[in-house]
Amino acid sequence: MEWMVDHPPFFIVFFAATWVLSAYAISLVSGWNRLSRRFRYRGPYYGEKWSFQSARMRSFVGFGNALTMGADESGLYMEVFPLFRIGCPPLLIPWSEISIIPGERGLIFKKRLLFLGRQEAISLSISSSLTEKLKEAAGNAWPVETFA
Numbered sequence: 001m002e003w004m005v006d007h008p009p010f011f012i013v014f015f016a017a018t019w020v021l022s023a024y025a026i027s028l029v030s031g032w033n034r035l036s037r038r039f040r041y042r043g044p045y046y047g048e049k050w051s052f053q054s055a056r057m058r059s060f061v062g063f064g065n066a067l068t069m070g071a072d073e074s075g076l077y078m079e080v081f082p083l084f085r086i087g088c089p090p091l092l093i094p095w096s097e098i099s100i101i102p103g104e105r106g107l108i109f110k111k112r113l114l115f116l117g118r119q120e121a122i123s124l125s126i127s128s129s130l131t132e133k134l135k136e137a138a139g140n141a142w143p144v145e146t147f148a
Contacts, residue, residue, distance in 0.1 A: 023086035029061055030058055032080075035120055039092060039097070040089045042089075045070055047074070047077060049071075049077060050133060053126070054067065055067055056124070056125040057122060057125075069134065071135075076114075093117065097118050100114050101145065105125070111126065114126070
């Protein structure tokens with residue numbers, strides 16, 4: 001590894017490649033990449049949104065303070081912080097494609113569980129406080145909570 005320090009161009013290329021591969025692997029493992037096939041959002045989002053939010057996808061991939069989450073009557077908006085966005089384009093998932101499990105989980109930090117995409121069924125765990133913000137922004141479009 002010492003020779004990497006002596007050869008800065010190689011180190012920069014190695015670091016960049018590691019960053020890109022890691023970010024893309026996270027998009028695959030989390031299910032974000034799969035969701036983006038149907039729900040990729042290319043335009044500017046004008047609904048209400050909150051930056052620096054945390055969530056967990058598929059129970060084991062955490063996005064700690066790296067998400068912008070939003071909601072309006074059309075659906076749930078999700079965007080990853082630009083430095084980590086490789087393989088994770090912004091998403092807008094219609095409420096008709098989201099299932100919400102009733103009740104909270106967690107002893108100290110209360111979480112709510114959503115399933116994104118009827119075909120994909122990617123789990124998303126978010127704080128109860130964020131859930132309430134999203135619910136208020138969605139209004140009457142908020143899905144009825146159902147048991148999985």
